[in-house]
Amino acid sequence: MAQKSSIPKGTRDFSPMEMVRRNYIFDTIKEVFQKYGYLPIETPAMENLNTLLGKYGEEGDRLLFKVLNSGDFLKKIRNSDLEEGNAARTATKISEKGLRYDLTVPFARYVVQHRNDISFPFKRYQIQPVWRADRPQKGRYREFYQCDIDVIGSNSLFNETELIRVIDEVFSKLGINISIKLNNRKILSGIATVINAPEKLTDITTAIDKLDKIGLEKVYAELEAKGIEKEKIDILNPIITLEGSNTNKLKTLKSIFKENEEGSKGVEELETVLNNLEDIDIKANIEIDQALARGLNYYTGAIIEVKADDISIGSICGGGRYDNLTGIFGMPGISGVGVSFGADRIYDVLEETNSFPAQTESTSKIMITNFGDKEALFALKVLVELHKQDIKAELYPDNTKIQKQMKYANNKSIPYVLMMGEEEIKTGIYTLKNMETGAQNKLKLSQIINLLNA
Amino acid sequence: MAQKSSIPKGTRDFSPMEMVRRNYIFDTIKEVFQKYGYLPIETPAMENLNTLLGKYGEEGDRLLFKVLNSGDFLKKIRNSDLEEGNAARTATKISEKGLRYDLTVPFARYVVQHRNDISFPFKRYQIQPVWRADRPQKGRYREFYQCDIDVIGSNSLFNETELIRVIDEVFSKLGINISIKLNNRKILSGIATVINAPEKLTDITTAIDKLDKIGLEKVYAELEAKGIEKEKIDILNPIITLEGSNTNKLKTLKSIFKENEEGSKGVEELETVLNNLEDIDIKANIEIDQALARGLNYYTGAIIEVKADDISIGSICGGGRYDNLTGIFGMPGISGVGVSFGADRIYDVLEETNSFPAQTESTSKIMITNFGDKEALFALKVLVELHKQDIKAELYPDNTKIQKQMKYANNKSIPYVLMMGEEEIKTGIYTLKNMETGAQNKLKLSQIINLLNA
Numbered sequence: 030m031a032q033k034s035s036i037p038k039g040t041r042d043f044s045p046m047e048m049v050r051r052n053y054i055f056d057t058i059k060e061v062f063q064k065y066g067y068l069p070i071e072t073p074a075m076e077n078l079n080t081l082l083g084k085y086g087e088e089g090d091r092l093l094f095k096v097l098n099s100g101d102f103l104k105k106i107r108n109s110d111l112e113e114g115n116a117a118r119t120a121t122k123i124s125e126k127g128l129r130y131d132l133t134v135p136f137a138r139y140v141v142q143h144r145n146d147i148s149f150p151f152k153r154y155q156i157q158p159v160w161r162a163d164r165p166q167k168g169r170y171r172e173f174y175q176c177d178i179d180v181i182g183s184n185s186l187f188n189e190t191e192l193i194r195v196i197d198e199v200f201s202k203l204g205i206n207i208s209i210k211l212n213n214r215k216i217l218s219g220i221a222t223v224i225n226a227p228e229k230l231t232d233i234t235t236a237i238d239k240l241d242k243i244g245l246e247k248v249y250a251e252l253e254a255k256g257i258e259k260e261k262i263d264i265l266n267p268i269i270t271l272e273g274s275n276t277n278k279l280k281t282l283k284s285i286f287k288e289n290e291e292g293s294k295g296v297e298e299l300e301t302v303l304n305n306l307e308d309i310d311i312k313a314n315i316e317i318d319q320a321l322a323r324g325l326n327y328y329t330g331a332i333i334e335v336k337a338d339d340i341s342i343g344s345i346c347g348g349g350r351y352d353n354l355t356g357i358f359g360m361p362g363i364s365g366v367g368v369s370f371g372a373d374r375i376y377d378v379l380e381e382t383n384s385f386p387a388q389t390e391s392t393s394k395i396m397i398t399n400f401g402d403k404e405a406l407f408a409l410k411v412l413v414e415l416h417k418q419d420i421k422a423e424l425y426p427d428n429t430k431i432q433k434q435m436k437y438a439n440n441k442s443i444p445y446v447l448m449m450g451e452e453e454i455k456t457g458i459y460t461l462k463n464m465e466t467g468a469q470n471k472l473k474l475s476q477i478i479n480l481l482n483a
Numbered sequence: 484m485a486q487k488s489s490i491p492k493g494t495r496d497f498s499p500m501e502m503v504r505r506n507y508i509f510d511t512i513k514e515v516f517q518k519y520g521y522l523p524i525e526t527p528a529m530e531n532l533n534t535l536l537g538k539y540g541e542e543g544d545r546l547l548f549k550v551l552n553s554g555d556f557l558k559k560i561r562n563s564d565l566e567e568g569n570a571a572r573t574a575t576k577i578s579e580k581g582l583r584y585d586l587t588v589p590f591a592r593y594v595v596q597h598r599n600d601i602s603f604p605f606k607r608y609q610i611q612p613v614w615r616a617d618r619p620q621k622g623r624y625r626e627f628y629q630c631d632i633d634v635i636g637s638n639s640l641f642n643e644t645e646l647i648r649v650i651d652e653v654f655s656k657l658g659i660n661i662s663i664k665l666n667n668r669k670i671l672s673g674i675a676t677v678i679n680a681p682e683k684l685t686d687i688t689t690a691i692d693k694l695d696k697i698g699l700e701k702v703y704a705e706l707e708a709k710g711i712e713k714e715k716i717d718i719l720n721p722i723i724t725l726e727g728s729n730t731n732k733l734k735t736l737k738s739i740f741k742e743n744e745e746g747s748k749g750v751e752e753l754e755t756v757l758n759n760l761e762d763i764d765i766k767a768n769i770e771i772d773q774a775l776a777r778g779l780n781y782y783t784g785a786i787i788e789v790k791a792d793d794i795s796i797g798s799i800c801g802g803g804r805y806d807n808l809t810g811i812f813g814m815p816g817i818s819g820v821g822v823s824f825g826a827d828r829i830y831d832v833l834e835e836t837n838s839f840p841a842q843t844e845s846t847s848k849i850m851i852t853n854f855g856d857k858e859a860l861f862a863l864k865v866l867v868e869l870h871k872q873d874i875k876a877e878l879y880p881d882n883t884k885i886q887k888q889m890k891y892a893n894n895k896s897i898p899y900v901l902m903m904g905e906e907e908i909k910t911g912i913y914t915l916k917n918m919e920t921g922a923q924n925k926l927k928l929s930q931i932i933n934l935l936n937a
Contacts, residue, residue, distance in 0.1 A: 034596040034812045037529050037580050042593055044600065045522035045607065052523065064870060066847040066877030068895075069502040073494035073626050074528060074582075074612065075548075080488065094529075097549040097578055099616040103570045108562055116557045124551055126491050128528075139496055142488040146498065148894035150880055153499065158528065162553040172527050185880035187859060198870075305860065309867050358488045393520040405641060406759065413763055416518060416652075423520030426604055426639035440602035441522075 039163070039171030049391045054203065054375055055156055058176055061199045062154040065191060067178055070153050072135040074160075075126040082127075084134045084357070090117070092162045094171075095124040128160035132177045132369075133354070140181055141358035149182030168373065179367025181354070186298060188366050189331045189350065190305040196335055196346055196368065197313045203375065204384045206338040207345070208314040212321035213299050214328045214349070216282065219292020220268060220319075223285065224261040231322070233257070237269050238320035245270065271319050275303060278317045298330060314338070323347055333368055337378045345374045392421070394481050395445040396438045399425040408449040411459075414474060420481050438464060447477065493617070493625030503845045508657065508829055509610055512630055515653045516608040519645060521632055524607050526589040528614075529580040536581075538588045538811070544571070546616045548625075549578040582614035586631045586823075587808070594635055595812035603636030622827065633821025635808070640752060642820050643785045643804065644759040650789055650800055650822065651767045657829065658838045660792040661799070662768040666775035667753050668782045668803070670736065673746020674722060674773075677739065678715040685776070687711070691723050692774035699724065725773050729757060732771045752784060768792070777801055787822055791832045799828045846875070848935050849899040850892045853879040862903040865913075868928060874935050892918060901931065 036042060043051060059069075075096055082090055098105075102123040110119045129135050132155045140147065156176045165171055178195065180188045193209060200207045217234065221227040232255040236248050243251075248269060252262050267285055271278050279300050286292030299317060306315070313335075321332050323344075330350030337345055348368030355363050379385050395415065397408040408424050415422040423443075425434045438446050448460035448469075461477055462469045472480070490496060497505060513523075529550055536544055552559075556577040564573045583589050586609045594601065610630045619625055632649065634642045647663060654661045671688065675681040686709040690702050697705075702723060706716050721739055725732050733754050740746030753771060760769070767789075775786050777798075784804030791799055802822030809817050833839050849869065851862040862878050869876040877897075879888045892900050902914040915931055916923045926934070 034534065034592045035531065036527050036534075036592075036596075037531055040527035040529060042527070042597065043525040044597065045524055048523040048525060063845055064873065064875050066850075066875065066895075068499035068845060069497075069506065070499055071497040071502060073490050073496070074614070075491050075494060075626070077489065077491055080490075091553075094553075095551040096582070097551050097574060099545075099548075101568070101570045103565060103568055103573055106560065106565060108565060111557060111560060111562060111565070114555070114557055116555045119557055120551060128550070138488045138490075142490075143496065143498065148891050150891075152877070160528070172529070180880065183880045185853075185882075187853075187863065187878060187880040190863070191878075191880070194867075194870075305863060308864065391517050391522060396520075399639075399641075409641065409644070409759060410762065413648075416648075419518065421518050421520065423606070424641060424645075426634065426637045426641045426645075428639075437602050437604075441520075 037171065039165030039169075041170060041172070050379070050385050051372065051376065052391070053386065054372055054379070055174075055176070057202050058199055058370055059154070059156070061195055061202065062178055064198075065152075065195050067152045067154045070136075070139060070155055071157060072129065072132075072139055072155070074128055074158075076129050076135055076138065078121065078125055078127045080138050081130060081134060082121075085130055089130060093130055094128040094160045094162055095120055096126040096128070098123055098125060129157075130161060131159050132157060132175045136177065136179065136181075137354045138358055140363070141355050141360045144360060147182075150188075151181045152179075153181075154178040168377070170373070174372045176370040176372055177367060178370075179365050181365035181367075182363055184364050186301045186331075187305065189298075189302045189333075192333065192348070192366065192368055193302070193306060193311070193313075193315070194309070196333075197311045199370065200335070200346075201312045203379065205345075205375070205378055205382070206312075208316060208336050208338055210316055210318035210321050210334045210336070211299060211302070212318055212332040213295035214330055214332060215291045215295025215298065216286075216319060217295075217322055219286050219289045219295055220265070222289055222291065224257065224264055226257065226261065229255065229257055233265065234320045234322040237265075240269060240320075268319055271317075275315070275317050278319070279303075282317075282319070295330075302331065323349070327351055329353075329364075331366060335368075340378050340381055342374055342378060342381075344371070345378060346370045392441055393423045393443045394420055395422045395447055395477075396434070396441075396443045397422070397424045397447045397449050398431065398434050399428050400431075400450050401428050404449050404451065404454065407454050408447075411447070411449065411474060415478065415481070418478050418482060420478065435464075445481070491625070493619030493623075495624060495626070504833070504839050505826065505830065506845070507840065508826055508833070509628075509630070511656050512653055512824055513608070513610070515649055515656065516632055518652075519606075519649050521606045521608045524590075524593060524609055525611060526583065526586075526593055526609070528582055528612075530583050530589055530592065532575065532579055532581045534592050535584060535588060536575075539584055543584060547584055548582040548614045548616055549574055550580040550582070552577055552579060583611075584615055585613050586611060586629045590631065590633065590635075591808045592812055594817070595809050595814045598814060601636075604642075605635045606633075607635075608632040622831070624827070628826045630824040630826055631821060632824075633819050635819035635821075636817055638818050640755045640785075641759065643752075643756045643787075646787065646802070646820065646822055647756070647760060647765070647767075647769070648763070650787075651765045653824065654789070654800075655766045657833065659799075659829070659832055659836070660766075662770060662790050662792055664770055664772035664775050664788045664790070665753060665756070666772055666786040667749035668784055668786060669745045669749025669752065670740075670773060671749075671776055673740050673743045673749055674719070676743055676745065678711065678718055680711065680715065683709060683711055687719070688774045688776040691719075694723060694774075722773055725771075729769070729771050732773070733757075736771075736773070749784075756785065777803070781805055783807075783818075785820060789822075794832050794835055796828055796832060796835075798825070799832060800824045846895055847877045847897045848874055849876045849901055849931075850888070850895075850897045851876070851878045851901045851903050852885065852888050853882050854885075854904050855882050858903050858905065858908065861908045862901075865901070865903065865928060869932065869935070872932050872936060874932065889918075899935070 105122040158172050158174050160172050221230045236251045282296045328349035329352040332349040334344045335346035350366040352364045399405045412424045446462045453459045458471050461472050559576040612628050614626050675684045690705045736750045782803035783806040786803040788798045789800035804820040806818045853859045866878045900916045907913045912925050915926050
C-alpha cells in the first residue's frame, strides 16, 4: 500500500509562488545589507550540543532538536537509565549534536573559532533556518528562517545609526511603513536604580508598556500589586507618563537621571544615535520608548524594535547592543550590535497589505505552444533566439490540447503565449497572445523581442 | 572555564569570501534555471522517517541522521530493547523524524502531497543542504548542498534537450569547459538482452568503462572472470569497442539492436535528443557513452553525466529520466527527468582553474575613513550621498589608527578608500586612494561618484 505523504508538524513546504515571494523579501534584505558593507556567512545546521546547551535557559534546552548518534547508540543506555527515567540526562549519552536554535549562538561560536581570520569590526549577515521543538500554532513554526545582521568588535554608536538606516531602507524598499522604537538598557538600569528595585524591572516595564491601553490609574494599580511602594511609583511618574517628541523625552530623562550615571549614559547614547541621523532622510517614524525591554538580560546598550504601521502583527524586526556575546566561548570584552528581521511576519504584512510586486521577476515572460514535433522543433529555434536575448522563455514540451497549454501558462502567470503553428512557420509572422488582456497580435520575431525587452 | 568552540565533524562554516564565491555559483545556476522556466521550491530539513526509510537501500537507512523525539522518549525503551541490542529498531521507537538525505525523495513526496495544486509539467529547481552520516573525508561532507532541476509529468524528449542546453549555459557562464556524456537505460537493457544476462549488466558496464585505461584484452579477461561466456563477449565486441563520432556510434548501435525493440527505442531516443540540438550553438562536447550507467536501478531513459575538461575531479553534474519516482507515494506513472549540479565540486574546479571572478559584486566599492567623531559625522553625510547612488559603501565605525582602517579595507578587498580629514571637509576635495595601485587622487564627490559608477 502506498504511504501517506506528509511532513512533520510545524514544518512547511514552500511552493514556487511562495518561494518567489520569499526570495523577493530575502533578496531585498540582502541587497541592502551588502550596500552597507555586510557580507554573508553560513554555519552548519547541526552544532555540537555543548555549544547549544545552557545558552537559552532551561526552556530552550528542552526545545532543542537533538540528533541521535550514528552507530550503536543503544550500548550507551544502561538499565539504570531506564529506571531513573531522566530523559534529558540520557539524551546527552546518545546524542551529541543538535539543530541550531538561533543564529546568535552559532555566530558567537564562529567568531571565537575563526578569530584569527576575521578582520574586526566584523560586519556579517546570516540568513538560514533555525529549529525549535515548540508547540506549533498559527504563525509559530518548528522550522523558520532568521535574517540576522551584526557588527561585532566595535563600540562606535555609528553602528547603531547605520542599523537604523539599514532598517529604514529595507522596509522602504519593501513598501512597508514602519515605526522604529528605541531604548537603551542603561536607561532601564537607571530606572531600576532610581527606585532601588532592580529585580522589579520586568514588572515595571511591562506595566509602563500598558499605559496606552489601560490608562495611568490601572498602571499604578498594577505596579502596587507587584509590590512597588507608592513613593517609588511617584518617582517613576515622569517616566511612566513620558510622551511628546523625542527631544522632550530626552529632556525629561536627563532630568530624572541627573544624579544617576548609568541612566545618563543611556540617555547620552540615545541622543548621539538620534543626532547622527539628523539631516538624513529617514522614512520611518523613530520614537523613544522607555518601556522597550526585549531581551532584558542580554542587551547592554541600544534596544531596537520595529513595528508595521498599517497592520497589527507584533515586532517585524528587533535587536540591540550586547557586550559579551563571545565571552561564553572564551573571548570576553567584544561588543557587538545587531538586529534580526522576521521574514515570516514580513511575508504576512506584504500579503495582508497586498504589497508583493504584481509581476514577479522570476517567471517566464513568454511560452511557446507545442502543436506537434515538427512545429516544436521549429519553436525550439525561436526559443533559442529569445534565450540569446536573455529573455525568460519556455517551450511547452508536450503536444497536448491547446487549452491545457494555455492553462499551464496561466497558472504560472506567464504574460505572453506565442502560437507556433504551420502557418506561422511558413510566414514568419507569429501570433502573440497577451494573457492578461486576451488580445492577439501578429508580429515578427524582432518585434516580439523588442516588446519583451521593453 | 571557557568551552572549546568547534563544529561537528564533516560539517563546515563558510566565511564571507567563501560565501561570496558559493553565491556566485548558486546565483549563476539559478539565473539559468529561471531563464528556462524553472521555479524554486523548498521542503523542510526534517522529513518523517517513514518518508525516508527504505528509499536509499540498507546503507542509506544507516546514513540517515535521526532526530530524537521531544519529551520523554525514554519511556518508549524497554529493558528487552537493551538486551536485544537492535539499535536500528529501537531508533524507530524514539525517533520519528530524520534529516533529508537528498532532494529527490522529498521532491517526490512534495509532488504527491501537492498534486492538486501543481500545474504539470512541473518544472522546479531546489537548492538546499542535505545530510548524510557518512565517514567524512576530503571532498565528502556530512552536510552539503544539492542543486536539483527536474521536469515531472512530461514524456517529451524536448525536456532532455532542454536540460542539455541548461547544463551548457550554466557551465559556459561559469567559464568551465565540459563534456556531456549521454546514454539511455534502454540501450543498457538492450545490451543485457542481447547477451541474455541482465544480472551481469553492472559487471559489463564497469568493464567496458575501463577500455581506455586497460585495453581490449584486459576488458575481455575481466568479463570472462565475471562469468560471461566467450561467445557472448564476441557479441558484445562492437559495443565494447564503439568509438568515433556520435553519428557512427548511433549507426553501430542501430545495427546491434536490429532485432531488439528496447535497445532500438533507446537508440531512437538518444538520436532524437541529439537531432533536436542540431544547429543550436552548444559549447560543450557531447558524446554518447555506452558504458554510462549511473543509478542503474533508478533511471529508465536518458542518462546524463558532465565532466570538467580541464581538471580531473569526477562528475560535476548528472541525472536522467525516471518513470516512477512518485509511485512509492501512491502516484504511479508520472515520468520525470532531471539533473543535479555538484556545487562543492564546481567550487573546486573554479578554484583550481583560478576562474572565480576577480572583483566580486558583493564587497563595498569604497570605504570612508574615520578620523574622529566630527569628521565621521561629516563622512556619514557623504556616505548617504554614495548610498543614494546605490553604490556599495561603508564608513569605518571607529576612530582608530589609519593603518588599522587601511588593513580592514584591504582584507575586505574594498578597491577604494576615501580620506575624510579636516582639510577635506573644508575644501570639499577628497583624497581617493586606489587600494590596488596605491595611487591617490584629489577629487570632488561628483567625480568620485562618476568613477565608482563607471
